[in-house]
Amino acid sequence: xxxxxxxxxxxxxxxxxxxxxxxxxxxxxxxxxxxxxxxxxxxxxxxxxxxxxxxxxxxxxxxxxxxxxxxxxxxxxxxxxxxxxxxxxxxxxxxxxxxxxxxxxxxxxxxxxxxxxxxxxxxxxxxxxxxxxxxxxxxxxxxxxxxxxxxxxxxxxxxxxxxxxxxxxxxxxxxxxxxxxxxxxxxxxxxxxxxxxxxxxxxxxxxxxxxxxxxxxxxxxxxxxxxxxxxxxxxxxxxxxxxxxxxxxxxxxxxxxxxxxxxxxxxxxxxxxxxxxxxxxxxxxxxxxxxxxxxxxxxxxxxxxxxxxxxxxxxxxxxxxxxxxxxxxxxxxxxxxxxxxxxxxxxxxxxxxxxxxxxxxxxxxxxxxxxxxxxxxxxxxxxxxxxxxxxxxxxxxxxxxxxxxxxxxxxxxxxxxxxxxxxxxxxxxxxxxxxxxxxxxxxxxxxxxxxxxxxxxxxxxxxxxxxxxxxxxxxxxxxxxxxxxxxxxxxxxxxxxxxxxxxxxxxxxxxxxxxxxxxxxxxxxxxxxxxxxxxxxxxxxxxxxxx
Amino acid sequence: xxxxxxxxxxxxxxxxxxxxxxxxxxxxxxxxxxxxxxxxxxxxxxxxxxxxxxxxxxxxxxxxxxxxxxxxxxxxxxxxxxxxxxxxxxxxxxxxxxxxxxxxxxxxxxxxxxxxxxxxxxxxxxxxxxxxxxxxxxxxxxxxxxxxxxxxxxxxxxxxxxxxxxxxxxxxxxxxxxxxxxxxxxxxxxxxxxxxxxxxxxxxxxxxxxxxxxxxxxxxxxxxxxxxxxxxxxxxxxxxxxxxxxxxxxxxxxxxxxxxxxxxxxxxxxxxxxxxxxxxxxxxxxxxxxxxxxxxxxxxxxxxxxxxxxxxxxxxxxxxxxxxxxxxxxxxxxxxxxxxxxxxxxxxxxxxxxxxxxxxxxxxxxxxxxxxxxxxxxxxxxxxxxxxxxxxxxxxxxxxxxxxxxxxxxxxxxxxxxxxxxxxxxxxxxxxxxxxxxxxxxxxxxxxxx
Numbered sequence: 001x002x003x004x005x006x007x008x009x010x011x012x013x014x015x016x017x018x019x020x021x022x023x024x025x026x027x028x029x030x031x032x033x034x035x036x037x038x039x040x041x042x043x044x045x046x047x048x049x050x051x052x053x054x055x056x057x058x059x060x061x062x063x064x065x066x067x068x069x070x071x072x073x074x075x076x077x078x079x080x081x082x083x084x085x086x087x088x089x090x091x092x093x094x095x096x097x098x099x100x101x102x103x104x105x106x107x108x109x110x111x112x113x114x115x116x117x118x119x120x121x122x123x124x125x126x127x128x129x130x131x132x133x134x135x136x137x138x139x140x141x142x143x144x145x146x147x148x149x150x151x152x153x154x155x156x157x158x159x160x161x162x163x164x165x166x167x168x169x170x171x172x173x174x175x176x177x178x179x180x181x182x183x184x185x186x187x188x189x190x191x192x193x194x195x196x197x198x199x200x201x202x203x204x205x206x207x208x209x210x211x212x213x214x215x216x217x218x219x220x221x222x223x224x225x226x227x228x229x230x231x232x233x234x235x236x237x238x239x240x241x242x243x244x245x246x247x248x249x250x251x252x253x254x255x256x257x258x259x260x261x262x263x264x265x266x267x268x269x270x271x272x273x274x275x276x277x278x279x280x281x282x283x284x285x286x287x288x289x290x291x292x293x294x295x296x297x298x299x300x301x302x303x304x305x306x307x308x309x310x311x312x313x314x315x316x317x318x319x320x321x322x323x324x325x326x327x328x329x330x331x332x333x334x335x336x337x338x339x340x341x342x343x344x345x346x347x348x349x350x351x352x353x354x355x356x357x358x359x360x361x362x363x364x365x366x367x368x369x370x371x372x373x374x375x376x377x378x379x380x381x382x383x384x385x386x387x388x389x390x391x392x393x394x395x396x397x398x399x400x401x402x403x404x405x406x407x408x409x410x411x412x413x414x415x416x417x418x419x420x421x422x423x424x425x426x427x428x429x430x431x432x433x434x435x436x437x438x439x440x441x442x443x444x445x446x447x448x449x450x451x452x453x454x455x456x457x458x459x460x461x462x463x464x465x466x467x468x469x470x471x472x473x474x475x476x477x478x479x480x481x482x483x484x485x486x487x488x489x490x491x492x493x494x495x496x497x498x499x500x501x502x503x504x505x506x507x508x509x510x511x512x513x514x515x516x517x518x519x520x521x522x523x524x525x526x527x528x529x530x531x532x533x534x535x536x537x538x539x540x541x542x543x544x545x546x547x
Numbered sequence: 548x549x550x551x552x553x554x555x556x557x558x559x560x561x562x563x564x565x566x567x568x569x570x571x572x573x574x575x576x577x578x579x580x581x582x583x584x585x586x587x588x589x590x591x592x593x594x595x596x597x598x599x600x601x602x603x604x605x606x607x608x609x610x611x612x613x614x615x616x617x618x619x620x621x622x623x624x625x626x627x628x629x630x631x632x633x634x635x636x637x638x639x640x641x642x643x644x645x646x647x648x649x650x651x652x653x654x655x656x657x658x659x660x661x662x663x664x665x666x667x668x669x670x671x672x673x674x675x676x677x678x679x680x681x682x683x684x685x686x687x688x689x690x691x692x693x694x695x696x697x698x699x700x701x702x703x704x705x706x707x708x709x710x711x712x713x714x715x716x717x718x719x720x721x722x723x724x725x726x727x728x729x730x731x732x733x734x735x736x737x738x739x740x741x742x743x744x745x746x747x748x749x750x751x752x753x754x755x756x757x758x759x760x761x762x763x764x765x766x767x768x769x770x771x772x773x774x775x776x777x778x779x780x781x782x783x784x785x786x787x788x789x790x791x792x793x794x795x796x797x798x799x800x801x802x803x804x805x806x807x808x809x810x811x812x813x814x815x816x817x818x819x820x821x822x823x824x825x826x827x828x829x830x831x832x833x834x835x836x837x838x839x840x841x842x843x844x845x846x847x848x849x850x851x852x853x854x855x856x857x858x859x860x861x862x863x864x865x866x867x868x869x870x871x872x873x874x875x876x877x878x879x880x881x882x883x884x885x886x887x888x889x890x891x892x893x894x895x896x897x898x899x900x901x902x903x904x905x906x907x908x909x910x911x912x913x914x915x916x917x918x919x920x921x922x923x924x925x926x927x928x929x930x931x932x933x934x935x936x937x938x939x940x941x942x943x944x945x946x947x948x949x950x951x952x953x954x955x956x957x958x959x960x961x962x963x964x965x966x967x968x969x970x971x972x973x974x975x976x977x978x979x980x981x982x983x984x985x986x987x988x989x990x991x992x993x994x995x996x997x
């Protein structure tokens with residue numbers, strides 16, 4: 001379970017580029033790329049932190065599965081998921097358990113394993129690691145008090161009794177807490193991984209020990225990936241009636257290959273931007289015959305995943321990679337959405353001088369009123385020490401601008417996809433690339449000027465920082481509640497459309513997390529509730545309220 | 548009293564037409580900024596830049612030609628800029644005041660001088676109030692086709708007394724929380740037969756009226772009334788909505804230690820993440836130096852709390868209505884009231900303990916502070932654009948319901964105000980617009996975006 005074990009074991013079946021990763025023995029921050037389909041660099045080297053959803057094997061994948069690329073995402077970035085929440089963090093301290101034990105190179109598909117209850121209905125790397133995984137899960141439970149309290153509350157009534165959930169998310173200690181919560185609430189679950197690299201094998205083993213049918217291991221091949229999904233669905237005698245998805249692959253598979261199963265689904269809960277996008281497309285085309293809930297756009301999740309998480313991780317990511325001093329630095333943040341707001345607040349607090357670029361006049365006005373100059377990138381590019389992109393757009397920072405930056409400028413991206421900085425334009429013969437540290441490259445111009453590029457333009461906080469378990473807890477709780485809501489909704493309450501989480505549930509998620517802050521919520525008196533025209537138990541705000 | 552303006556017209560009713568010149572200067576200052584000297588420096592900083600821009604743009608086309616607008620808002624130098632803008636855009640306006648105390652007489656005079664029928668003066672009686680509204684509406688030869696309202700009184704009057712006129716109205720633009728609430732009630736009862744636009748809940752106006760304005764005025768209001776030093780003070784802010792967020796930011800920035808009370812768990816979580824302790828009022832009542840209410844609720848601070856606060860505690864309200872602090876409960880024989888300064892009362896307990904009550908629990912920033920003209924500009928621009936939108940909408944575009952301002956217009960209001968900050972907005976390239984699936988000119992965000 002030490003990091004060296006990871007490297008010692010040549011995870012050869014992963015992309016070949018990883019060979020060079022072995023030099024980064026102590027590296028704790030993974031660099032799983034979330035790259036465009038055309039981007040060859042799969043760097044999945046991994047150590048402690050299972051990150052995030054990168055694209056599976058890249059090119060090959062896209063070409064083989066044309067049907068998916070036809071599934072329109074705005075720019076073909078179907079595999080990009082926004083669920084930063086899945087990349088755990090504190091787990092680096094709770095130790096790297098990502099070693100698949102020892103020397104077992106055979107694919108789990110070829111092994112028959114039996115869990116202690118005698119079942120063979122699962123496929124994980126090594127069932128014997130279950131105990132270790134159990135300890136990991138227990139540690140994660142400490143920080144996920146909301147899910148634990150959800151379990152307690154539902155001890156009497158089991159709101160998911162009879163639910164047969166097929167799930168496709170990352171399999172980590174934190175998501176295991178979610179899965180076990182669902183089971184405690186009465187559901188039967190079959191689970192697979194939404195990412196071929198992020199599974200924590202020991203955790204998968206531990207889940208299997210308790211009877212959840214898990215089909216996932218770290219370092220699956222693409223083929224394995226779809227095989228696992230299929231095994232979840234196609235078992236005799238068991239038909240799923242709920243889907244919990246992250247990225248939309250599972251939903252897609254069921255929709256395409258098992259249309260009659262799809263029709264019997266009571267509800268889909270989708271967590272990522274990409275998956276949600278695909279659902280909206282389906283719905284627009286009139287083909288969505290099942291109600292779906294978009295938990296990506298619930299208030300609490302949005303704020304935590306974007307604003308608060310990035311506020312925490314921008315400084316962390318920059319420090320860990322470059323040790324830069326923030327005081328007095330000139331920084332330009334491109335984009336003043338949630339992520340931009342978080343980054344600007346943190347940088348300003350540490351004494352940086354922050355400029356903002358924006359296309360949206362409302363956000364621009366907010367930036368002005370928060371005390372930031374709103375300028376065009378070209379106006380400041382020569383002066384700034386750090387450039388941070390978080391627009392969701394592409395080619396925000398172009399070669400032209402990189403040519404004009406000053407020597408020693410740091411360039412990084414906090415946005416979801418890696419299209420914001422035009423990194424490809426830097427791979428030209430006259431520029432030299434020097435890899436100085438994991439995730440840090442110096443790009444050197446002929447005249448000696450250097451630009452420091454972080455994480456090759458990929459999402460900084462996943463590659464170079466950590467995501468607090470608290471943030472993951474918010475997401476997991478939201479998913480659990482969405483499942484409960486969809487499963488228990490009376491007939492006809494939800495039509496075949498994509499819904500946002502009802503505000504009351506959103507408020508409930510928030511209230512479950514207040515205990516961590518020792519926050520004492522005030523209650524409305526009956527009279528006050530009447531005066532305001534509200535229910536004492538919420539919802540407290542109209543739907544168009546913007547926190 | 549019959550007065551005539553310089554053109555011989557007498558279709559108005561204000562305090563004193565002779566003040567028109569003075570009012571005109573006030574209006575000019577509102578248009579151009581408080582210190583005319585700045586006109587001579589390199590940059591003209593218009594305080595109401597957006598309306599001036601609207602006027603210029605509309606020099607050619609007049610989007611409100613044929614519009615007959617009857618309006619009921621405050622009559623101040625700032626709203627006068629709005630009124631005159633509407634006229635320049637082609638509308639005919641008849642105006643009255645939505646509040647019996649807020650009319651600036653000189654400004655009303657200046658408007659009357661320019662030929663606008665204004666019926667308002669400072670210090671009306673309630674009777675006068677309704678009389679003025681009636682004079683606006685009941686002119687024989689002139690039937691309004693648009694309503695611009697603040698508070699819903701005008702709308703209510705027309706709906707009740709002139710139902711035939713009401714049915715011919717093309718659109719209502721309502722600005723206040725109360726008025727919007729009344730419109731929603733009408734709509735729920737199926738009685739709203741006219742499309743209405745709720746400008747109160749447009750993004751820009753909400754942020755400016757609430758978040759930014761209160762952030763500016765909480766410190767100002769407290770300083771002007773009490774000269775309190777903020778650093779190190781223990782302050783409790785009840786409510787973490789827009790107003791609460793603004794107040795907390797400002798107080799924290801000046802070194803106050805801020806606690807928050809909340810009923811809504813989402814807002815509570817935001818407060819926690821912004822670094823504020825979330826407590827119940829009873830837990831800190833005895834320690835705090837300042838209490839600020841901004842919940843929109845009633846009886847947030849009742850007598851039993853006020854009995855326990857420490858000597859010298861300041862109590863004030865930043866919320867819309869004056870029900871948040873239970874002031875009536877302090878008017879009991881054993882408590883002595885001492886009026887020390889305008890808007891400042893000391894209330895003294897038998898044991899000598901005092902609290903400092905500001906503005907008798909009414910909205911602090913209106914009574915004891917100022918509202919930046921910039922903020923009023925945002926509201927006025929929003930109202931103007933909403934009127935233009937409703938008036939020019941094709942038949943059937945808007946049904947008999949209450950609408951929010953379309954996001955694209957909201958963005959337009961914001962963009963008109965950016966030059967004040969010398970802000971340089973970036974434009975999407977065609978390629979980027981396509982990638983994002985957006986129109987280069989907006990709207991840039993989905994409706995549910997916060």
